[in-house]
Amino acid sequence: MSAAALGGRARGLFLALFAPVLFLIFWHYSTTGRAFSLIPPPLEVGKQLWDLAFGGVWNDLYSGTLLEHAFASVSRVYGGFLLAAACALPLGMLIGRVPLVRASLDPTLQLMRPIPVTAWLPLAMIVFGIGPTSAFFLVFLGAFYPILVNTIFGVRNVEPRLFEAAVMLGVSPSALFWKVVLPASLPSIFTGLRLGLGFAWVVIVVGEMTGVQTGLGAIIMEARQLSRTEIVISGMITIGLLGYLSDYAVQLIGKRLLRWSPQHG
Amino acid sequence: MAEPLNILDITHVTKRFDFQGKQIVALQDASLTIRKGEFVCLIGPSGCGKSTLLRMIGGFETVSEGRLDMWSKQIGKPGPDRGMVFQDYGLFPWLTVAKNVGFGPAARGRPSAEVADTTKRFVDMVGLTRFAEAYPHQLSGGMKQRVAIARVLANEAEVVLMDEPFGALDAMTRENLQTELLEIWERTKLTVIFVTHAIEEAILMADRIVVMSSGPGRIVADERVDIARPRDPTSPEFNALRRRFSAMLGSHH
Numbered sequence A: 001m002s003a004a005a006l007g008g009r010a011r012g013l014f015l016a017l018f019a020p021v022l023f024l025i026f027w028h029y030s031t032t033g034r035a036f037s038l039i040p041p042p043l044e045v046g047k048q049l050w051d052l053a054f055g056g057v058w059n060d061l062y063s064g065t066l067l068e069h070a071f072a073s074v075s076r077v078y079g080g081f082l083l084a085a086a087c088a089l090p091l092g093m094l095i096g097r098v099p100l101v102r103a104s105l106d107p108t109l110q111l112m113r114p115i116p117v118t119a120w121l122p123l124a125m126i127v128f129g130i131g132p133t134s135a136f137f138l139v140f141l142g143a144f145y146p147i148l149v150n151t152i153f154g155v156r157n158v159e160p161r162l163f164e165a166a167v168m169l170g171v172s173p174s175a176l177f178w179k180v181v182l183p184a185s186l187p188s189i190f191t192g193l194r195l196g197l198g199f200a201w202v203v204i205v206v207g208e209m210t211g212v213q214t215g216l217g218a219i220i221m222e223a224r225q226l227s228r229t230e231i232v233i234s235g236m237i238t239i240g241l242l243g244y245l246s247d248y249a250v251q252l253i254g255k256r257l258l259r260w261s262p263q264h265g
Numbered sequence B: 001m002a003e004p005l006n007i008l009d010i011t012h013v014t015k016r017f018d019f020q021g022k023q024i025v026a027l028q029d030a031s032l033t034i035r036k037g038e039f040v041c042l043i044g045p046s047g048c049g050k051s052t053l054l055r056m057i058g059g060f061e062t063v064s065e066g067r068l069d070m071w072s073k074q075i076g077k078p079g080p081d082r083g084m085v086f087q088d089y090g091l092f093p094w095l096t097v098a099k100n101v102g103f104g105p106a107a108r109g110r111p112s113a114e115v116a117d118t119t120k121r122f123v124d125m126v127g128l129t130r131f132a133e134a135y136p137h138q139l140s141g142g143m144k145q146r147v148a149i150a151r152v153l154a155n156e157a158e159v160v161l162m163d164e165p166f167g168a169l170d171a172m173t174r175e176n177l178q179t180e181l182l183e184i185w186e187r188t189k190l191t192v193i194f195v196t197h198a199i200e201e202a203i204l205m206a207d208r209i210v211v212m213s214s215g216p217g218r219i220v221a222d223e224r225v226d227i228a229r230p231r232d233p234t235s236p237e238f239n240a241l242r243r244r245f246s247a248m249l250g251s252h253h
Helices: A003-031 A042-054 A066-097 A099-112 A117-128 A132-156 A160-168 A173-208 A216-225 A229-257 B050-058 B097-107 B112-125 B141-154 B171-188 B199-205 B236-249
Strands: B006-019 B022-035 B039-043 B065-070 B082-085 B159-163 B191-196 B208-213 B218-224
Touching: A003 A042, A042 A066, A042 A229, A066 A099, A066 A132, A066 A173, A066 A216, A066 A229, A117 A132, A117 A173, A132 A173, A160 A173, A160 B082, A173 A216, A173 A229, A216 A229, B006 B050, B006 B191, B022 B050, B022 B065, B022 B191, B022 B218, B039 B050, B039 B199, B050 B065, B050 B082, B050 B159, B050 B191, B082 B141, B097 B112, B097 B141, B112 B141, B141 B159, B141 B171, B171 B199, B191 B199, B199 B236, B208 B236
Parallel strands: B039 B191, B039 B208, B082 B159, B159 B191
Antiparallel strands: B006 B022, B006 B065, B208 B218
C-alpha cells in the first residue's frame, strides 16, 4: 500500500471516530460526579459491560452471562431470518413470475404489509404464549416482507433484452429461469436479505421484552425494572455491535457474489 | 424460382401492430431475397420498418401476412442460426467476457473443452484477449459490442442480424468496428443483415443496399454497391453513390 493510500485510510479512520469520541467526552462530562444523574457515566457502563462479559467485578446474578444472552438472541435472529428467507424467496419468485400466483396472493400480502410487526406481538403472545416462540415469530415476520418485496421486484424487473439474447443464443424457455431470471435478480434479492437481517435485529429486542428468560432484549427489560441502567446501556451496545458485525459479514458475502454488479462489486 | 444459394426468402411480408386500439402498418408487402454470404444494409428513416423486418427475421416478431423462409423453411422462434447484435448490446452483466462469448455453446450443451476452445478463438478474433475475465460494466461501448459480435459468431450463427449496432458509439470507435466487422465478414463469409440510418456506413459496408421508406414502412429500392473493397469514402464514385442515396432518402441526410 502506498503512503498516500495509507494516509487516506488514517484520515478515514479519524473522521469515522471523531463523532463517537466527541459524544463520549460529552457523555462523560455531563454525567460523572453528579449524584442524581439518570444516565450512568461511560466508565460505569464500561465496567458493567466487562462484568457482564467476563464477570469478576460485581459477581452478581448478571456477571458473565452476556455470552448466554447474546447466543440466545443471535440464534433467534438467524433462525427467524433463515426461516423467513426459506419462505419468502420461493414465494417471491412465484409471485414475480407466475401471473396466477401473483393475482391470487399479491393483494392479500400487500394488505397485510402495512401492519407493523409490533402490532402482531399481542396476537403472537395469544397464539404462541409468552416465551421465545413469540420472539422467533416476530423476527420471522420482520424479515419476511423485505425479502419478499425485493425478490418480487428483482424477478419482475429483468431487462426484456436479456430474454431475447438468451433465446437467440439457444436457451430453452424452461431454462430461462436459471440462466437469466435468477442471476439478473440477484442484486435485488441480496438487498432484500440484507434489509431483512437488519430488521430481524430490530425486532428481536421487542420480541424478547415479553417475558422471555434469556436474550439481550430480556436483560435490557429486566435491568430497567431493577434500575440497573448500566446494564440497559450495555445491552444496547452489544446489540448494536452484533447487528453491525452481522451486516458487515453479509456485505462481504455480497461483494464476492455480486462482483459483476457496478452497485455492489 | 429459388436459387440454391438463397439463404433468406422474404415474400410479401406485412406487419401490423395494434396501437391504442388502432392498427398500424409497420411494414407493407416487403419482398427480398438474400443470398448466402451477402452483406445487406437496410437503410431508411425511423418508422420505415427496417428494425421490424430484422426482428421478424430474428423470430422476435410474428409475421402478419406473407412468408419468411430460411433455407426454404419457415422461420419460427429465435434461434442460434440467426444471431442478433443489439444496439444496446444485451450482454449478461453477471458473466465475464469469456462466459458471455461461450454462453451459447454452453447453453446448447456442448462439451466444456469445445466451449473453452470456441470461446478463446472468438475472444481473440475480436481483440479482447486481455479482457477475457472482465465484466461488461468494466468495458467501453465499443468493447461491449465486440463481445456481442463474438457471442453470435461463437454460436455458429449463419446469419448475423445487426440492429444499428454502432449507433451508440463515438465516431472513432465506430470506424474501427466497421473495419473489424468487414475483416471478420470476409474471413468467415457469413451472411450479414445490417440496419442503419447512416448512408456512409451503408455504402462502406454493403454488397447491397435496401432503401426503405415510412408511412407505411416499405421497400423502395434495392441496389448493388459495385465499388471495390476496401472502399474509400473520399473517392468520387463513393460520393456519387452518397448523393444518389441522399436524394432517395430525402434532403435531411
